[in-house]
Amino acid sequence: MIKGKEFQNLTEVTVRFAGDSGDGMQLTGSQFSDTTAVWGNDLSTLPDYPAEIRAPSGTVYGVSGFQLHFGSMDVHTPGDRPDILVAMNPAAIRKNLPELKQGGIIIANTDAFDAKNLKLAKYDTNPLEDNSLLGFEVYPVPITSLTIKALENTKLSQKEISRCKNFFALGLMYWLYNRPLDQTIDWIKKKFKDKPEFIDANRNALIAGYNFGENTELFTIRYDVKPAQLPKGVYRSISGNEATALGCLAASVKSGLPLFLGSYPITPATEILQYLSNYKNFGVKTFQAEDEIAGITSAIGASFAGNLALTTTSGPGLALKSEALGLALMTELPLVVINVQRGGPSTGLPTKTEQADLLQAMYGRNGESPLAVIASSTPSDCFYMAFEAFRIAIKYMCPVILLTDGYLANGSEPWKIPHVNELPEIPVKFWTDKSTYQTYLRDEFLARPWAKPGTPGLEHRIGGLEKANITGAVSYDHDNHDLMVKLRDQKIKNIAKDIPDLVVDGDEEGELLVLGWGGTLGAITEAVIRLRKAGYKVSQAHLKYLNPMPANTEKVVRSFKKVLIPEINLGQLSKIIRSEFLIPVEQFNLVRGLPFKSMDIEEKIIDLLGGKI
Amino acid sequence: MADNNEIKEVKLTAKDFATDQDVRWCPGCGDYSILAQVQRSFPDLVNVKKEDIVWISGIGCSSRFPYYMDTYGFHTIHGRAPAIATGVKISNPGLSVWVATGDGDLLSIGGNHFIHACRKNIDLKVLLFNNRIYGLTKGQYSPTSEKGKKTKTSPYGSVDFPFNPVSLALGAEATFVARCTDRDTKHMQQMIKRAADHKGIAFIEIFQNCVIFNDGAFDALTDKATKDDMLLYMEQGKPLLFGKNKEKGIKIDGAVPSVININENGNSINDVLVHDEFDLSPVRSTILAHLTDSTEFPTPLGVFRQIFRPTVDGEIERQIEEVTMKKGVGDLEKLLFSGNTWEVN
Secondary structure (H helix, E strand, C coil), X not given: CCCCCEEEEEXXXXXXEEEECCCCHHHHHHHHHHHHHHHCCEXXXXXXXXXXXXXXXXXXXXXXXEEEEEXXXXXXXXXXXXXXXXXCCXXXXXXXXXXXXXXXXXXXXXXXXXXXXXXXXXXCCCCCCCCCCCCCEEEEECHHHHHHHHCCCCCCCHHHXXXXXXXXXXXXXXXXXXXXXXXXXXXXXXHCCCCHXXXXXXXXXXXXXXXXXXXXXXXXXXXXXXXXXXXXXXXXEEEHHHHHHHHHHHHHHHHCCCEEEEECCCCCCHHHHHHHHCXXXXXXXXXXXXXXXXXXXXHHHHHHCCCEEEEEECHHHHHHCHHHHHHHHHCCCCEEEEEEECECCCCCECCCCCCCCHHHHHHCCCCCXXXXXXXXXXXXXXXXXXXXXXXXXXXXXXXXXXXXXXXXXXXXXXXXXCCHHHCCCCCXXXXXXXXXXXXXXCCCCCCCCECCCCCCCCCCEEECCCECCECCCECXXXXXXXXXXXXXXXXXXXXHHHCCXXXXXXXXXXXXXXXXXXXXXXXXXXXXXXXXXCCCCCEEEEECEXXXXXXXXXXXXXXXXXXXXXXXXXXXXXXXXXXXXXXXXXXXXXXXXXXXXXXXXXXXHHHHCCCCC | CCCCCCCCCCCCCHHHHECCCCCCCCCCCHHHHHHHHHHHHHHXXXXXXXXXXXXXXXXXXXXXXXXXXCCEEEECCCCCHHHHHHHHHHHCCCCEEEEEEEHHHHHHHCHHHHHHHHHHCCCEEEEEEECCCECCCCCECCCCCCCCCCECCECCCCCCCCCCHHHHHHHCCCCEEEEXXXXXXXXXXXXXXXXXXXXXXXXXXXECCCCCCCCCCCHHXXXXXXXXXXXXXXXXXXXXXXXXXXXXXXXXXXXXXXXXXXXXXXXXXXXXXXXXXXXXXXXXXXXXXXXXXXXXXXXXXXXXXXXXXXXXXXXXHXXXXXXXXHHCCCCHHHHHCCCCXXXXX
């Protein structure tokens, strides 16, 4: 190490990479995350990219960002405000500067600050030179030209060379935060195994960036973030969508049923279909359907035929699946629907996150049509909730909607991998006895028997028309309809006896409970932890089961003078809690297409407590 | 070793496929004939066990069909029968999957599912009950109603141009396409058995009379006085002849069809097109499908086309086998612990 370059210890850092959507920022960010995870930090990530695949370069709306928050302590969120911004062009500064912490670091690719890009970013003068960045620590680095220089001996075209600049930036960041390069080099080798010239170029750019940090006089300080104290075990970094896919696969293995996924590509749910398409040697059948409706209806057919049936989608797709969901609950077939929520209504904000499909999931069908609704609260939790969705669907012979969201789907965190033998079995019982079979016979949970086509003697008909209880014959009888409507409702309510109680973190009663659901867990937890440290009395509970809710939910919410429900919608859970329990609740709603910042929730809590500790 | 343990297969009869449900179609409805022909044909299906048969339907008069068949059955939602049947077949390829559907169900609300099931060649048997009217909603024009038809929603005559279901199926690359009428019971049974034997999507358009809302739509094809001149029964390898004494035939010049009398103007039977269902080119089957565009031609019945192409359900199975051979049976523990993992001690 060159003299004068000292290490400063930090407990946590929030980094944001930003550049054109063609600059490879998502790749750079995920490489930094993987290396950081293996290094031993706890972390949470937030990719934030435009809906356009390659928006016009240099524009503000074309900026693609990747934020990660890592530390030597427990990390619950991707970080409120970045400590450091890597800006590959002026638009990246224009877009991200308002979020950057006061005194934060900016590493700017000076080569991209030409007249054209400045104009596209709506700068009259170069912000690197006009003192407008006073108060920030700015490091101007000619990243493109340094990359070109480092790769001058390769046979690649100028264009190909300049596309390696993200690896230069990554190398520099590895130097600055003292991370090893080997993991990314291994990745490069694998990725470009058929193109050796790209292996050399990307690796050399990475090393050049690292060495630049080491040799330049620009940087005098490096940062060290020690590994976090995580529970013992083997870890991997996991995104919500990958965890969801693996959870579905695990349910297939543990139920012994082949998994069938009928799905139509839709952002941000598509990856689940992509992952599951790889698992053919697990017997997984993926059917890329002609539309959303065929996605769910093919899955209903698969369920009727005795398979583990799944369909995946996002908001607009769930709307299209509504009628078919009614069919699944009327015919009482097990089916899991995963809705990766995105900004709505209509096409809305396809690549951004939101929690505004709760009411659609709960009530968005004709007739009295209750079904089970559950939600994941972190990226790795998607694994367990996908598994849980199938357990409920099979045991209660009903559709289950699992709500995740764009933030959980694309965000990642370290995951302590469970062993397969630690996962519970999912018992499956197909009916075979023809002497006792009746289509709508009820077991102790009110579930009807699952009789698989191909079983001799159990030939039967089901359908969307109302059925006589027990026999399953089409029935227009008034009293029978009343009975069936109530039975279907009771069956779903019975699930409450079969799920864990709502856990209160903090005092069991008191002034204020912050009640959340879904992907806001991290932001709420961080806010509550910080405020408790500061002496505030505040408790927290998080709902993973929305329909039915845990049996003790009413008791919990009645144990506090005030209940605050932060949601990335206009108060959908608030509405449900009010109407179910007849209690007033406080709302906190920001619908910006982004996850909450914990500081926003903190402010609201302090406000509700009247600033009282 | 004695063979006396051998269990003798009892041959099923049409009655074995009837349920205890009262059939609730209108008296005189063509659907009764279709139900009867299916029940009569099914005992003859080779290598198909009763418990492996599944009937899927959507919404409409035709879609009550599964309730009357003592097989597995699913009366689903409007238009979605082909998609639900696709899920049944792909997930459980051992089943024999049949779709009962109508002109509104399959060609209007379900059009998208139908063309994709054809294109993907899912191994389904699709029976289209085409009565050219919406029956269950009591008489509105359908996608197969003729232009100008007066119905409750077209009091001044329909302004829609109708689909030709056979042409649509051929255009969507269906691998088996046939047509029959509800009145010719023997011929319908033949078509049902042919469809059952086809590996891939088998589509049969059945002209079906709706006695209440479109009675007599097919009278010209069924009246004794006219039917010989109006119907063309297509048979594999045989010249396309029709008429009371089979004196008329279909000739094709280039892509232009015409009707010739084989006993006149120096014509002979050698001028008549010989039907080839297995022709790989779709051109001649498409020309035959469009004979109904003009009243000068008879309406063809029989198999327009049968070709062989891998089914998507079969291809999915094949890929699973191949990948499993290559990679070995999936090991979840290994998969979970794959990729970049690290240990915390």
